[in-house]
Amino acid sequence: MSEAAVGRPSGVAVRGPRRIDRETLLMLVVPPVLVLLVFGGYVLWRETADLDPTELRQLAWPTILDQIWDHTKLTLVTSALVVVVAVPLGVLLTRGRVGRAVAPVVVGIANVGQAAPSIGLLVLLAIWIGFGFWTAVLALTLYGLLPVLRNTITGLQGVDPTLVEAGRGLGMSSGSVLLRIELPLALPVIMTGVRTALVLVVGTATLATFINGGGLGATINSGITLFRFSVMIAGAVLVALLALTIEWLGRLLELVAKPKGI
Numbered sequence: 482m483s484e485a486a487v488g489r490p491s492g493v494a495v496r497g498p499r500r501i502d503r504e505t506l507l508m509l510v511v512p513p514v515l516v517l518l519v520f521g522g523y524v525l526w527r528e529t530a531d532l533d534p535t536e537l538r539q540l541a542w543p544t545i546l547d548q549i550w551d552h553t554k555l556t557l558v559t560s561a562l563v564v565v566v567a568v569p570l571g572v573l574l575t576r577g578r579v580g581r582a583v584a585p586v587v588v589g590i591a592n593v594g595q596a597a598p599s600i601g602l603l604v605l606l607a608i609w610i611g612f613g614f615w616t617a618v619l620a621l622t623l624y625g626l627l628p629v630l631r632n633t634i635t636g637l638q639g640v641d642p643t644l645v646e647a648g649r650g651l652g653m654s655s656g657s658v659l660l661r662i663e664l665p666l667a668l669p670v671i672m673t674g675v676r677t678a679l680v681l682v683v684g685t686a687t688l689a690t691f692i693n694g695g696g697l698g699a700t701i702n703s704g705i706t707l708f709r710f711s712v713m714i715a716g717a718v719l720v721a722l723l724a725l726t727i728e729w730l731g732r733l734l735e736l737v738a739k740p741k742g743i
Contacts, residue, residue, distance in 0.1 A: 571633025617694030632674025636667030
């Protein structure tokens, strides 16, 4: 018997290709195709539309590409901070009596933070600590914590206690049980929270323009201010395409990170 087979439970596929059901395959294929088709339509419209000088200036490719990059940076930096803060905090709130007792209070505070108007949170933080990219990141991080925090707690609480006890019975430390049993089993639920936070952040990031944080919100705001509906709609379409792309990447990451056999 080979070493790889030692200790392997009967009927559990540890190796071999990951099987993807039809629904998951459609969710992985349809969004990028849709994004490419719609973006291709946008490019065709942009190159053939009869735009006045103001519209041409607002929709110039260097401007649009810079805004897409700024919006993407806002989303990715914020999402990374959300995961770094929310997942360890969720773990702590499921450890011991004190953590479990404090968990409802912390989740309640996060609920209140998310219920607050996002533009109000952005402006208040900007007045307090200054305008710019990092202020927008801080506000968006506070706004995006709840889905990941809540799903981390829910995922860890949903792990079968008998599996935890079995791990401890094999001599694993509490840290090993967490890293090798609890977190892998809770990962699908946690990743669902991460995807929710990604979409929430990429949409809310359009408001960062009001505190000089950059992003595609500048195009939408310019369209409203200048009464150029073509500019406003173009900005909204690009934000929607970016949100679809980010959500698709989150789903792809969820599939890759999901342990085999779960």
